[in-house]
Amino acid sequence: MAWGRSLGLLLVGALLVTLAAGCRRAPAPEPPAAGPADEAPAVPAPKPVYCPLDGLPVEDAVLVNRRPVAVMIDNLTGIGSQSGLDKACWVFEILAEGGITRLMPVYLHQDAPTVGPVRSARHYFLDKALEFGAAYSHCGWSPQAQRDIQRLKVISLNEFYLPQVYWRVRSKKEPHNVYTSTDRLFQELDRRGLLTNYSRSWELEFHDDPSALSGPSAKKITLKYPGGYTVEYVWDAGIVDGGYRRFVGGRPHKDAETGQQLVARNILVQFVDGTRVLDKEGRLDMKLTGQGSGRVFQLGVTYEANWSKGSRTDFTHWTEKNGQTVKLARGQTWVEVMPRGAEVSWE
Template identity: 35%
Template structure:
């Protein structure tokens, strides 16, 4: 009897061991990765949608935007870093030359510049993004507005250690910085690195093309001596940028600048003084053209929640396609129709 019980116990233990061995060998493999998933989720870096471009990125969505004033005088071209801006505004400064207000959030160029001075209407643009504004001096009205409004800003005149001069160019067209220096300055000055970003609308289905009239080539005349333009590249679904009839390239990369969305709007301009400083009405409303995927839509614009927004004939805000956006602001005289040609 005792021998039989021992034998049965040995058999039971052997069976259990074999069962455990079988379980180890037959552990099911993980299910296949679902379409659209990326390995970043398993690496602890979940993807997020950049609020100013609508593109999936792996950077913090809450960190603060930066607006840099970038020179567009002939001796300042080609510039560096405009290719990495989420949004670029091109607006007249003094004379017949425009200046760029480049909004950085989802990408970080190696170099930004040449950096130039600021004006009140550029401050209005930057304030809509709660951006830290980077500049080299400014008009008396702009400097007073920055000071009295308590805006977060970085002025090279008083903070040269966060900038550098390029010896291959002459001042004032040789001042540069980068986001590493800018964010270091923000920390030194106690500026929060978390900002309040606006909500921008993006198309529900990027595979759907916009409805409008053909516009594969766009020319914008600001003044008699300055013009810029865009040509649509259907393969890349972007508008390649031109300045004075030549490809507008980034100095650092050598690549031609391009935009997914191009908006041209007219605003009231008024010359204030003998130096040619201007007052520009960025409240609106006014007329606008929206260029996307080789098509133009006529629109109206107005500033809502601090941001210039465009609206279709039905009154709904026109959504953007995922990617960067360039906004060209032209004077109301001679106006949008006379300043912009497209075909």
């Protein structure tokens, strides 16, 4: 009887041990060591996009795939400051009748909500617009410009026929009161199917190491056009990356919308021949094709240069005296087109 009770106890004990062992969780197997094939593939960093006209970084690549637009801007003394020049990649300043200049900003990746005052076309400004493949915004035209716009098949954005693209302000007298915006100009090109349908021929290079640039110091530049119109640029190293503050008639040249003084990163002085009066209104002609001399101001220094342009549609190619292509500092470039012999000084 005692033997039977002992056997029963042994059987119960064995059963409990078995149940306890069954309730225990088996240890998880060690995960295999990660090999090269198991590593997540590296995601390449997005390639930076730079504007081909001013070399500045651009967040949206679509903006640099647009056709540029060039706008004829008033520069008559007494009309007040212009709007939108600060958003342009390039700005051209060229004499018009009466001993004054007109300005032609070229826009690509930066948009300006207000641009103006917009004035009438002059035929030699077309040479600069055409080399960018740009559409040309203007309000009317000279007889010579009208002829060349038709003959050269320039994309004309004439206010006379596009009231939806332009507006007039009451605070200024005609014809100094016409304004537009880059948004309206680009929309008009898109409507015509011309916004991206074009080929490029730009030949621009930018400094990878601006500190390597050398030349005589040029901290203050004075440009005297025939007739007494004077432009000055003063180097300011305190601006981000440095720049030349622009003055006209001894006063800071400011944007009408922001109130900020205009700043150039590069100043190209282009000396040209053939400047002459065409008609009794005093309209001018000048030769912007062929080749000639010039001077480059950038990053506080200056050096001589040459320019060449094979045809009215070719890009103006700038070279140093050693034949190497002029490299630009990244940022806005002003081109001062001046008759040969005009006074240019620096210190």
